[in-house]
Amino acid sequence: xxxxxxxxxxxxxxxxxxxxxxxxxxxxxxxxxxxxxxxxxxxxxxxxxxxxxxxxxxxxxxxxxxxxxxxxxxxxxxxxxxxxxxxxxxxxxxxxxxxxxxxxxxxxxxxxxxxxxxxxxxxxxxxxxxxxxxxxxxxxxxxxxxxxxxxxxxxxxxxxxxxxxxxxxxxxxxxxxxxxxxxxxxxxxxxxxxxxxxxxxxxxxxxxxxxxxxxxxxxxxxxxxxxxxxxxxxxxxxxxxxxxxxxxxxxxxxxxxxxxxxxxxxxxxxxxxxxxxxxxxxxxxxxxxxxxxxxxxxxxxxxxxxxxxxxxxxxxxxxxx
Amino acid sequence: xxxxxxxxxxxxxxxxxxxxxxxxxxxxxxxxxxxxxxxxxxxxxxxxxxxxxxxxxxxxxxxxxxxxxxxxxxxxxxxxxxxxxxxxxxxxxxxxxxxxxxxxxxxxxxxxxxxxxxxxxxxxxxxxxxxxxxxxxxxxxxxxxxxxxxxxxxxxxxxxxxxxxxxxxxxxxxxxxxxxxxxxxxxxxxxxxxxxxxxxxxxxxxxxxxxxxxxxxxxxxxxxxxxxxxxxxxxxxxxxxxxxxxxxxxxxxxxxxxxxxxxxxxxxxxxxxxxxxxxxxxxxxxxxxxxxxxxxxxxxxxxxxxxxxxxxxxxxxxxxxxxxxxxxxxxxxxxxxxxxxxxxxxxxxxxxxxxxxxxxxxxxxxxxxxxxxxxxxxxxxxxxxxxx
Numbered sequence: 001x002x003x004x005x006x007x008x009x010x011x012x013x014x015x016x017x018x019x020x021x022x023x024x025x026x027x028x029x030x031x032x033x034x035x036x037x038x039x040x041x042x043x044x045x046x047x048x049x050x051x052x053x054x055x056x057x058x059x060x061x062x063x064x065x066x067x068x069x070x071x072x073x074x075x076x077x078x079x080x081x082x083x084x085x086x087x088x089x090x091x092x093x094x095x096x097x098x099x100x101x102x103x104x105x106x107x108x109x110x111x112x113x114x115x116x117x118x119x120x121x122x123x124x125x126x127x128x129x130x131x132x133x134x135x136x137x138x139x140x141x142x143x144x145x146x147x148x149x150x151x152x153x154x155x156x157x158x159x160x161x162x163x164x165x166x167x168x169x170x171x172x173x174x175x176x177x178x179x180x181x182x183x184x185x186x187x188x189x190x191x192x193x194x195x196x197x198x199x200x201x202x203x204x205x206x207x208x209x210x211x212x213x214x215x216x217x218x219x220x221x222x223x224x225x226x227x228x229x230x231x232x233x234x235x236x237x238x239x240x241x242x243x244x245x246x247x248x249x250x251x252x253x254x255x256x257x258x259x260x261x262x263x264x265x266x267x268x269x270x271x272x273x274x275x276x277x278x279x280x281x282x283x284x285x286x287x288x289x290x291x292x293x294x295x296x297x298x299x300x301x302x303x304x305x306x307x308x309x310x311x312x313x314x315x316x317x318x319x320x321x
Numbered sequence: 322x323x324x325x326x327x328x329x330x331x332x333x334x335x336x337x338x339x340x341x342x343x344x345x346x347x348x349x350x351x352x353x354x355x356x357x358x359x360x361x362x363x364x365x366x367x368x369x370x371x372x373x374x375x376x377x378x379x380x381x382x383x384x385x386x387x388x389x390x391x392x393x394x395x396x397x398x399x400x401x402x403x404x405x406x407x408x409x410x411x412x413x414x415x416x417x418x419x420x421x422x423x424x425x426x427x428x429x430x431x432x433x434x435x436x437x438x439x440x441x442x443x444x445x446x447x448x449x450x451x452x453x454x455x456x457x458x459x460x461x462x463x464x465x466x467x468x469x470x471x472x473x474x475x476x477x478x479x480x481x482x483x484x485x486x487x488x489x490x491x492x493x494x495x496x497x498x499x500x501x502x503x504x505x506x507x508x509x510x511x512x513x514x515x516x517x518x519x520x521x522x523x524x525x526x527x528x529x530x531x532x533x534x535x536x537x538x539x540x541x542x543x544x545x546x547x548x549x550x551x552x553x554x555x556x557x558x559x560x561x562x563x564x565x566x567x568x569x570x571x572x573x574x575x576x577x578x579x580x581x582x583x584x585x586x587x588x589x590x591x592x593x594x595x596x597x598x599x600x601x602x603x604x605x606x607x608x609x610x611x612x613x614x615x616x617x618x619x620x621x622x623x624x625x626x627x628x629x630x631x632x633x634x635x636x637x638x639x640x641x642x643x644x645x646x647x648x649x650x651x652x653x654x655x656x657x658x659x660x661x662x663x664x665x666x667x668x669x670x671x672x673x674x675x676x677x678x679x680x681x682x683x684x685x686x687x688x689x690x691x692x693x694x695x696x697x698x699x700x701x702x703x704x705x706x707x708x709x
Contacts, residue, residue, distance in 0.1 A: 051533060052533055052536060054533060056526045056529040057498065057530055057532070059495070060492065060496045060499055060526065061499035061533060063496050064495070064498060064501070064502065065503035066499070067477075067484065067499070068479075068499075068504055068507065070503040087489055087492060091487055091488075092487060092496060095487075097691055097692070098691050098692050099471040100466060100467050100471070100476040101691065103694055135692050135693065137693070159697075274707070
C-alpha cells in the first residue's frame with residue numbers, strides 16, 4: 001500500500017505543478033515510512049519541503065499555500081501528532097470555505113492504527129476527533145487500489161481531506177495487487193461492498209476490513225452469509241450504501257478499531273436506528289476497541305483490539321435473533 | 322538593517338602591538354535590534370509629534386491622515402450602531418493605536434499581503450476593504466463578505482492581499498508563512514505582514530509559524546503591537562522580556578522597535594523591513610510600542626487599568642493628535658484641509674453605513690451552504706425527522 005500511495009502522489013505531482021509535499025523528514029529521508037521516497041530527487045526541494053518539528057507550521061503553511069492556489073500534501077509522521085495541528089485543522093482549514101468562500105484544497109495524511117505494538121502514542125485512530133467538525137473530509141483505504149485512487153481524488157478535491165493510512169497495511173503481503181496502468185481515482189464519499197452476503201452486514205473500514213473478511217470466512221462454514229461494507233470515506237458518510245446493505249440483510253454489525261465510546265460506530269448505529277428501523281431484525285451491534293489508551297505489550301494490545309473471534313461471536317448472536 | 326544597536330559595546334583592541342587591526346567579528350550574542358524610530362521622551366516643554374526622518378511627500382501624508390481618520394470614525398460609528406443594538410456581537414476598538422496599523426500597511430505594495438488582528442482595522446482599510454463591508458459584517462447582514470456567517474474582519478480578499486484572522490491568536494502566523502511559501506513556488510515577489518500582540522506572542526502557533534518562516538527565509542514581517550493589555554492581562558504577566566523585540570533573537574531574525582503612535586515612524590520602519598525582506602533577507606520583527614485606550618471590547622469596564630493611565634495617553638500621546646500637530650506645525654496642511662478630509666471621510670461612512678443598514682439579514686437556509694464545495698457535497702440542510 002505504501003507503493004500505491006507513493007505512486008499516486010508521484011503521478012499527481014507530475015500532472016499538476018501546484019501539488020507539493022510538506023512535512024517532517026519527507027525529503028532526503030523519504031518519510032518515516034518511505035511514502036515520499038524519491039520525490040525530492042524527482043521534484044526538488046521547492047516541492048518537497050522538510051519542516052521543523054511543528055504540526056502547527058505544517059498545517060498552517062499548507063492552508064496558506066492552498067489559499068494561494070497550491071495543492072499541498074501535508075504529512076504527519078504518525079497520525080497521533082495530528083493533535084498538535086488540531087487547532088489549525090478544525091478552526092482554520094475546516095471553516096475557511098464556510099466563512100469566506102475560500103476552500104482549502106489540501107491533503108493531510110499520515111499513518112494511523114494499532115495492532116503493530118507501537119504503544120499509546122504511535123497507534124491512534126483519529127477519525128472521531130474530526131467527525132464532529134463540519135468542513136473536513138476523512139478517508140481511509142483498506143486496499144492498494146483504493147489507496148492510490150483515494151490519494152489522487154484527495155489531491156484533486158477542492159476541500160481539506162484527512163487521509164488516514166493504516167500502518168499495518170503498508171507492507172502487508174496480503175494486499176499486494178497489480179494496479180491499473182491508467183489514471184484512475186476512487187471517488188470520495190463512496191463506500192465499497194467488499195463481500196456480498198444475505199444474512200448480516202458488517203460495516204467497517206481500514207485494517208478491520210481484513211478482520212471482517214477473516215470472520216466472514218469462518219462464519220461461512222457455519223452457513224452464515226456475511227456482507228462487508230468498506231466505508232472508505234468516513235466523512236461525508238455514504239449513507240445510501242450502508243442503508244441499502246442493511247435493508248437487504250436486516251442485521252448490522254459495526255466494526256472499528258478506535259475506542260467504542262464516541263466512535264464512528266455510534267454514528268452509524270444512530271443512522272440505522274433512524275432510517276432503517278423497520279428493516280432491522282436485531283439490534284445494531286458495535287464491535288470496537290475498549291475505552292482505554294492503546295497499550296504496548298502484545299497481550300494487552302490484543303485484548304484492547306477487536307479480534308476475529310470477537311466479530312465471529314457477535315455475528316453468531318446477531319444471527320440468532 | 323541600516324542601524325543597529327548592540328548589547329555589548331564594541332571596544333577598540335587594547336593591544337597596540339598587534340600587527341593587523343582587524344575589525345572583530347560581531348558577538349554571537351549580538352542582538353540585531355534597531356531603535357532609530359523607537360519612542361523617546363520629548364524635550365522639556367515640547368509635545369510629541371512625528372518623526373521628521375521621512376521620504377513621504379505631502380499627498381501621501383494627507384492620505385495617511387485620511388486613513389487614520391477613517392479608522393477612528395468607522396469605529397466610532399460602530400459604537401453608535403452597537404448602542405442602537407444594530408451590531409449583533411461585540412465591537413473591538415483600536416482607539417489610540419491606529420497609527421501602527423495604518424502606517425505599517427501603507428508601506429506595502431498593493432500586491433503584498435496582510436493578516437491583521439481585530440485591532441488593525443486601519444490596515445484592512447489601507448488594503449482597500451470598504452467601510453461598507455465592515456459595517457455589514459458587524460451587523461451580520463447578508464451583503465457582508467461572509468454573508469452573515471462570521472463577524473467583523475473575519476473574512477478575506479485574495480485580490481487585495483487581505484487574509485482575515487480567526488479568533489485563535491497566533492494561528493495566522495503559520496498560515497501567512499504558507500501564503501509566502503506558495504508565492505515563492507509561484508515566483509511571486511511578495512512580502513507579507515502578520516500582526517500580533519503582546520498576548521498573541523505567547524501562543525505556540527506564533528512561535529511555530531515564525532520559526533518556520535525564519536528557517537525558510539520567507540519575507541514575513543511580524544508587526545508585534547505592544548499595547549499593554551491582552552484583554553485584562555498586563556504585558557508583565559504575559560512575558561518576561563522587556564521589549565518584544567528581544568524575542569526576534571530566538572528566531573535568528575532582526576528586529577526594530579518603533580513608536581507605534583507615530584504614523585510616519587511606523588511607515589518608515591515597515592518600509593525598511595519590507596525592503597530587507599523583499600531582497601531575500603527573510604523574516605523580520607517590528608515591535609510597535611502603543612497603548613490600547615479602550616477595553617477588550619465595548620462591554621469591558623477596564624477596572625484593571627491604573628487610574629490616570631488612559632487619560633495620560635489620551636492627552637499626551639494620541640496618534641491622530643500627534644500627526645495633526647506634525648502636519649500643521651510643518652505647514653504640510655492647513656486646518657481647513659484637514660477638516661475637509663474629515664468631512665469627506667464622514668460622508669463616505671454615512672453612505673456606506675446606510676448601504677449596510679439597507680442590506681437584508683441572511684436567509685436562514687444559507688447556514689447550510691458552503692460547508693463543502695456544494696457541487697460535490699450537498700448543503701447541510703436540516704434533515705427530516707422520522708420520514709423514510
